[in-house]
Amino acid sequence: MAARVEDQHVRRGYIGGEFVELDGQRRIQVFEAASGEVLAEVTEAAATDVERAVQAAQRALPAWAATPPAERAAALGRWHQGIEGRAEEFATSISREVGTPIRHSRSIQVGNPLAILAHTRDALASMALTEQVGNCLVALEPVGVVGAITPWNYPLQQVVAKVAPALAAGCTVVLKASEVAPLTAFILAETAGIAGLPPGALNVLVGRGELTGEALVTHPLVDKLSFTGSTRAGRRIAELAGSLVRPVTLELGGKSASVVLDDADLATAAKFAVYNAFLNSGQTCTALTRLVVPRARIGEAEEVAAATAAKLVPGDPLDEATRLGPLASESQLERVRGYIRLGIEEGARLVCGGAEPPAGRERGYFVQPTIFGDVAPGMTIAQEEIFGPVLCIIGHDGDDHALEIANGTPYGLAGAVWSSDQQRALAVARRLRAGTVEVNGGAFSTEAPFGGVRQSGYGREFGRYGIEEFLTPKSLQL
Numbered sequence: 001m002a003a004r005v006e007d008q009h010v011r012r013g014y015i016g017g018e019f020v021e022l023d024g025q026r027r028i029q030v031f032e033a034a035s036g037e038v039l040a041e042v043t044e045a046a047a048t049d050v051e052r053a054v055q056a057a058q059r060a061l062p063a064w065a066a067t068p069p070a071e072r073a074a075a076l077g078r079w080h081q082g083i084e085g086r087a088e089e090f091a092t093s094i095s096r097e098v099g100t101p102i103r104h105s106r107s108i109q110v111g112n113p114l115a116i117l118a119h120t121r122d123a124l125a126s127m128a129l130t131e132q133v134g135n136c137l138v139a140l141e142p143v144g145v146v147g148a149i150t151p152w153n154y155p156l157q158q159v160v161a162k163v164a165p166a167l168a169a170g171c172t173v174v175l176k177a178s179e180v181a182p183l184t185a186f187i188l189a190e191t192a193g194i195a196g197l198p199p200g201a202l203n204v205l206v207g208r209g210e211l212t213g214e215a216l217v218t219h220p221l222v223d224k225l226s227f228t229g230s231t232r233a234g235r236r237i238a239e240l241a242g243s244l245v246r247p248v249t250l251e252l253g254g255k256s257a258s259v260v261l262d263d264a265d266l267a268t269a270a271k272f273a274v275y276n277a278f279l280n281s282g283q284t285c286t287a288l289t290r291l292v293v294p295r296a297r298i299g300e301a302e303e304v305a306a307a308t309a310a311k312l313v314p315g316d317p318l319d320e321a322t323r324l325g326p327l328a329s330e331s332q333l334e335r336v337r338g339y340i341r342l343g344i345e346e347g348a349r350l351v352c353g354g355a356e357p358p359a360g361r362e363r364g365y366f367v368q369p370t371i372f373g374d375v376a377p378g379m380t381i382a383q384e385e386i387f388g389p390v391l392c393i394i395g396h397d398g399d400d401h402a403l404e405i406a407n408g409t410p411y412g413l414a415g416a417v418w419s420s421d422q423q424r425a426l427a428v429a430r431r432l433r434a435g436t437v438e439v440n441g442g443a444f445s446t447e448a449p450f451g452g453v454r455q456s457g458y459g460r461e462f463g464r465y466g467i468e469e470f471l472t473p474k475s476l477q478l
């Protein structure tokens with residue numbers, strides 16, 4: 001294994017428009033999800049490397065902030081082309097490090113960020129950055145140097161959803177990419193340079209959260225933080241930022257519910273729920289991991305869900321036929337298997353799946369698609385984010401009860417409502433405490449505001465709302 005690593009390029013940092021040697025001495029191994037073998041190594045950035053990157057971003061700030069929005073939009077357009085030109089390379093790299101089936105890597109892992117980037121560019125082009133209010137000219141100005149910290153599950157999307165609007169706003173960025181799946185961020189850095197983004201506008205480092213991440217969060221020259229990841233880490237970052245009076249956008253975890261009303265097409269809703277909950281092996285922040293159905297129809301829901309899950313045979317993510325890949329890491333595997341065991345201990349009933357590896361998939365980080373019945377809303381598996389292909393089916397006794405269950409976790413990221421009556425579905429959707437709600441299978445938008453409420457975080461990404469996170473109003477009294 002060691003010889004193989006030496007063959008690989010060891011990725012370093014991207015600072016001031018070039019890949020540079022870092023002071024950090026520690027190497028982080030990146031593992032292939034399907035085999036558990038080492039894919040590459042990355043140098044962990046030390047606090048002094050963070051210092052260099054923030055200084056580079058600070059130096060680049062005045063000129064980029066003063067660049068006319070139309071030119072910034074043009075640069076984002078060139079960047080879009082650059083990413084599109086290397087789409088297959090991104091998709092393959094993500095399938096290897098995260099385990100996403102290659103077809104989903106192309107359409108979602110790479111397709112979504114391209115759409116987000118295009119919408120950001122278009123939103124910037126149509127935004128008014130000044131307005132007259134009374135005797136004042138109100139100017140929306142870039143907030144400054146941005147520290148962006150991202151997770152591993154959608155390693156291109158999470159980065160683009162922060163970096164593109166920050167750059168659009170005229171900010172410069174230091175990105176601390178996830179140490180679990182960092183390779184995508186390095187390809188992205190190459191494309192940024194080629195697109196002609198000025199040196200220092202985007203800087204990329206990798207390292208553990210408590211070391212590199214916290215050095216960035218607390219650096220005196222960082223003006224704004226944008227974080228996507230777990231509620232646990234978000235809480236810590238918000239505490240640190242709070243003591244520094246530094247604004248933060250937090251995109252955190254979820255435990256979202258799919259609510260099926262008594263007049264809904266249950267079979268369609270249950271199929272959707274399974275495909276949604278098991279997308280990217282359940283490692284999706286918006287995963288609808290609780291299927292809340294009329295109590296009298298639980299049996300029917302379990303049957304449809306199990307039949308749908310049976311079609312999702314875990315396989316090699318690089319195989320075109322695969323629709324369910326492995327989890328991303330060894331620790332993810334242990335975490336998800338632990339929750340499956342806990343669900344059984346808590347008294348939930350396995351409809352399908354279980355904690356043992358799927359047949360013939362003992363290597364790599366594979367887990368069986370798992371569905372639980374007889375789930376009580378207060379069970380740990382119905383309250384905590386599992387982040388694996390595990391679906392809980394829960395019975396309800398009417399709309400109010402369904403909403404009580406759906407709203408009955410500390411989270412509020414996403415949700416879904418199904419009814420044959422669109423107005424009724426909409427009325428229930430309005431009562432869900434969540435940032436995004438699918439109504440009768442409405443598609444995920446890369447343009448409308450995205451984010452959470454309660455412990456799923458605050459602030460929004462995508463389109464105009466995403467750019468506004470990086471702007472601050474100044475009133476010029478005339």
Ligand code: NAD
Pocket residue numbers: 149150151152153154158176177178179207208209210212213214217228229230231232233234236237250251252253254284285286385387413451452456457
């Ligand atoms: P994580 O919180 O462990 O790590 C996320 C990032 O934060 C990583 O880069 C990590 O190094 C860094 N980090 C961790 N502790 C830190 C600290 N103290 N200071 C600074 N940085 C720190 O999360 P993860 O395991 O990478 O990702 C999975 C989580 O992300 C899930 O909870 C998921 O729901 C959430 N997520 C949310 C969204 C959203 O948009 N709401 C999207 C994707 C993932």
